[in-house]
Amino acid sequence: MSTGTTAAGGAVPALRMTDVSKQYGRGPGAVRALDSVSLRVARGSFVAVMGPSGSGKSTLLQCAAGLDEASSGTVHIGQVAVTGLDESQRAMLRRDRVGFVFQSYNLLAGLTAYQNIEVPVRLAGQRANPELVRELSERVGVSALLRRRPHEMSGGQQQRVALARALVTEPEIVFGDEPTGALDTGSARQVLALMRELTHRDQRTIVMVTHDPVAAAHADRVLFLADGRIVDEETTPTVDVVLRHMARLEASGC
């Protein structure tokens, strides 16, 4: 794995994207999903990415997390340059340095909560430190449910287990793809509060894509995306402010 530049003295950002473009297809029919996006996410911050459908949110997430290769530009996760890694190196990067939380939790149905938390460690051919798993599960509030299987837990509980799974490798950054999209309001609020707490108190870094202004309002920073560019940013988000931004975006989009 090649090592990126180290910012002397200063903290290395958890995620750094420079002039990243992503183009699908070729010639006149090509679609430019990302257009020279540059972005830095500092360690310990909670960032939300919003935008209308087709604005490039998912592509941004995929390029940032090393699921997909950028057409041009560079992506660094911590000190590691994602650009230039091959398929299996990127898989290892995701396993060791990146965490994922999905809308539909995506826990393995046959495994207990404990085993589900362990998955990324197991993929690396190791066993999770039981202490660490216990600590993490306490942190996300599922320590009493470790022996249960997914169908014996509520959606909110499952998403907490998924969060613990994302954190178990102590990743540089956690990406969330609509992590509260499938939860009821109450559970969603609790999970968002937990995510905020994890970033502020434990210095974890979370970037999530969302449609929900309430979810976005829990973040430290909200980026607004349209036509593959970051068109706006809000550093003191509230629900009202986010809604206003979105309204403006959608109006200009028509």
Place this chain on the structure above:
Amino acid sequence: MLTLVRGLRRLGGNGATLVALVATATLLAVCGSMLAGGSTDTASTQRYAAAQIVVGGESSAVVTREGKDKDVALPGPRPLSAEVVDTIRDRVRGAGATVVPDIAARLAARSTKDWIPVTAHGWSARQLGPLGLTSGSAPTNSGQIVADESLGWSAGESVEILTEAGPQKRTVVGTVALPTGATPRQAAIYLTDEAATALARRGARVDVAAVGVLLPAGAPNAEDVADDLRTALERKGVVVETGDARGQIEFADLARARGDLRTLSGSLLAVVILVTLIVVGSTCALALSRRRREIATLRAIGATPRQMERLMVGEMAAVGFVAGVVGLVPASVVTKVVGWLLRAVGLLPHDFALALNAVAGISAVLLTTLVALATGWAAGRRTAAISPVAALASAAAGEQKPARWVLVLGVVLTVVGVAASLLPLVVDGIVGVAVAGGGGLLLVFGTALLTRPVVGALFQVVSRRLLASTTPHRWLAGAGMSGQASRLAAGVAPMMLIVGISLVQILVPASLSAAAQREAAAGLKVDHAVVAAGYGLPSAVPRSRDQHRPVTPVVRQQVVGVTTVLGGPETFRYTATGVRDRAGDLLDLGLRPGSTWDPTTTLGTDQAVLGTMTAAALGAAVGDQVEFVLADGTTVKPQVVGVFERGLGLGDVLLNYDTLTDHRSVSEPVGRTANLLLLPDLSRRPPVGEVVSAAEAFGAGGDAVSTGIAASTVPLFALFAYVAVSVANSLILSVTSRTGTFAMLRRIGADRRQLARSLVVEGLSVVAAAIVLGTAAALLPMVTVAYGLTGTPWPAIPSWFYLVVVGAVSALAMTAVVLPGRLVLRERH
């Protein structure tokens, strides 16, 4: 293959069910066509074409015990008695008809080259064709014959015919041909009526194969005359045929093949229906489990259980009907392939065409629709009846408990199967063995029904072990299998059925052949024998120097043993052996103590020596009288004068040579000719026939076991193909249903190789489970049958057969797991 898999995925659950049902329709249509007995077979009558009515002997006889009748099958048609011929003459005299008896003798003839089997007829029988002279003239004395033009002999040529006395010279004086110009299906020569009668004499009577009735122009309807004859000849053991059915009298081998086919497919059909229900049921359950969320949603938004049930039943009925119709296309091909295989292993005559039957096709479509309806109803009822909340919860869980009645039935079948399998330990003889074979099938089906809980428990252990591994792909496999009993069981069940049924089906024939092989090897004191294909060998063998070990004619003939069971007749098919002169010099029978017969003397006409298994089945001991129905339907009641050990190898029963040859069916060799000659030394080989090992001549040669296996597995060929389709189907469904899980694992850092390998581990586990379960289910009867037949518990199933089954199942399963896995993993996350 990949395109197919992709198409299947598009169709989702219903696609898999559709494929399973298409295969079902195919299988049912093939089985049905076999049952119908090759209806497109066009061998209509040739030599009897001019006779509007043909009367022939039945290929069965009736035995009676305590007022109860039972039909027994004979190896060929019975000859017609003089009394029958007279009755026919009397009955049709009024109509002005001509009655022509066809005297027929099966023998061999040659000009300059090899001996070929021909049928010798009397000259008057030519009118039945009517065959016309194409050259030369009619025979006028016993030294002259007229031959089929197709034999290629010309008038004036000198030929030989082979009778019980040996080769005899004849002169061809003319040639005949069918009026249609077609090549006759069976070659024939025509002798003067007197010569034919002399030749066809068997003991006290003459073999009349058929009687043709030639009605004059303007005579009453042939059907009416035939009906009148049927009434007059009722219970005389004859059949009266008109039209196309006359071919069945002329070509007894075709009629017999049809009967065999019917018996074969009849016994297959029960297996087929059970397998079908299990396979379609498990596929349907798998498909439904994929759609459970959709069903749960429908229930949640207010669909009543009744509506859901109707929806599912309606859907399945439609799918079943379409599948039934589509399945007829492969069915027509598979039927032909099965026909070809059956001809290749000799179960059918070489020109017997097996083709898709219309009635069978329509029945298959209807049955498939019914099967679909039934499984849709059963699966849907369970899925639809649960409350919406439970439905949504179990949609997330992805697991459903198996129905209670399935488990109860599984346990009952297993228990009955175990009990039946133990029978050979208690009951001697073929009855115990046969019941154990059936018990084996029950065991296999019982186990198939119990796969869910059994596989669940098995994989619990396996996945726990795998989850303890730190090798990522093993761990992943463990994670994939944990708590997935129903998905895995759906893959295991059909595969274990293949393994189990293969073993059980060949179990009895393979054990019998193996035992026969051993006994023949131990019981034959000579190494060689002469056999002939399709004709008899002369029994008047010149006696020479070595009077102790002469060339000895042997007759092998199928007879039926009759006994009383539960106040009714019970019959068993046996091979009887008759040795001309003294058996003791050439055969070591292994006579049991207590036998009153001296094997160095000739067996009397009222005496019988029974093999141990025969004695057990008939419940007879030395001194008792036993009843046998001979090949021409005659009943004899000889006294048992001995019991011998090597019945499986040398013949279930020994009877007097002349008793057997004098009561052959009309399709068997002429007079007292032999089926084989035991050859004590090669220098005395006669100028006819083919020299083979003595064991082979007794049907117990080195490849007897393999031949037995081929004969008993070919009918299952279609069934195996069907199960293979469903195995592939359910495994593909099982793998592709996990696209979402794989995508998630890819995202959180599993690489493609790890996932691909985990699939291989899972595939191997499924294969191993199927093989272990299938073998375990068949093991008990395998051991008891082997014990019952050979006295050792070591199963007679050859290792190559086991390896072929295991190899085929593994290859199939791994292909069905790895290929769709590749496809799923290739997709973009």
